[in-house]
Amino acid sequence: MGSQHSVVFDQVIESSVVDCFSVRELALCPAEAVRPPAPYAEGAILTFISLFGEHLTGTLLLAVRPDLAEALSLAVGPGGETQAAHLDALAELSNELLGRIKNRLLPYGVTFQLGLPKALACAGFWLHTVTGETRRAHRFTSPRGDVWVWFDVVVGPDFRMLPFDESSAKCLPEGELVLF
Amino acid sequence: MGKKVIVVDDSSTIRRQLVETLSGAGYEVVEASDGVEGARVIDANADAAMVICDVNMPNKNGLEMLADIKANGKHAALPVVMLTTEGDPVLVQKAKSAGAKGWLVKPIKPDLLLATARKLAGAA
Numbered sequence: 001m002g003s004q005h006s007v008v009f010d011q012v013i014e015s016s017v018v019d020c021f022s023v024r025e026l027a028l029c030p031a032e033a034v035r036p037p038a039p040y041a042e043g044a045i046l047t048f049i050s051l052f053g054e055h056l057t058g059t060l061l062l063a064v065r066p067d068l069a070e071a072l073s074l075a076v077g078p079g080g081e082t083q084a085a086h087l088d089a090l091a092e093l094s095n096e097l098l099g100r101i102k103n104r105l106l107p108y109g110v111t112f113q114l115g116l117p118k119a120l121a122c123a124g125f126w127l128h129t130v131t132g133e134t135r136r137a138h139r140f141t142s143p144r145g146d147v148w149v150w151f152d153v154v155v156g157p158d159f160r161m162l163p164f165d166e167s168s169a170k171c172l173p174e175g176e177l178v179l180f
Numbered sequence: 181m182g183k184k185v186i187v188v189d190d191s192s193t194i195r196r197q198l199v200e201t202l203s204g205a206g207y208e209v210v211e212a213s214d215g216v217e218g219a220r221v222i223d224a225n226a227d228a229a230m231v232i233c234d235v236n237m238p239n240k241n242g243l244e245m246l247a248d249i250k251a252n253g254k255h256a257a258l259p260v261v262m263l264t265t266e267g268d269p270v271l272v273q274k275a276k277s278a279g280a281k282g283w284l285v286k287p288i289k290p291d292l293l294l295a296t297a298r299k300l301a302g303a304a
Contacts, residue, residue, distance in 0.1 A: 088191055116236065116237075178272065
């Protein structure tokens, strides 16, 4: 993947992650990634969702501390106390995050389909990316510990990223409604 | 009991959020967790006033479910709003062509959701 693509991907991912958590009233601050990522001593909730398009394929991974996933779940309302609810809350967040990333890449002519998110609780983890790269690991600090995001994507030889053109794809804004 | 709204989403988090908002405003909410169950629930609730349906779901996605229920004449007038993370105009057009009444991009804004319910289903 060319460096120009990486810069756009990085910008889109960073803004999308910050906005996605901001909606849930959690302020994240982008931070320098540590390589290799340190495992969470107190365990982690990890969620992943695949993406696939004509010229790119990969996975988005998101990892947080368990108490952050719990807070996200409890904030929705009654019924959010179980670990299954915590996992679902983070899975849904990753789904929304990848949707935002897709929406924000559309003006660059980049499109893909989303898979279904999965989440699991783990004692710790190490990541081995398809590309063997870890530079697209994004770390964010928050009052509830670090948030990690990986956008692990392989692009095909015909992959092209066009100059930004908002008018080329009139994507509906996040949180908005259109009635027919 | 208020007017009935059917919510179809594979995420229990989203269903909880929708139930919290709609029930709090007086609507009766019936839940389904994928397109297959959604079609069954819609068939079993002829008095439903509105459907809110996710797009990306296992077994049968929201657009497939929409096409199925609109092919059934008895649900032709039932308003269906798609609720999804995506704002892709290609998908929005597909939903419109298949008979959806609206497209709502997450995150859910409770005020906007309730305004939509009141417009399409009527007051609770």
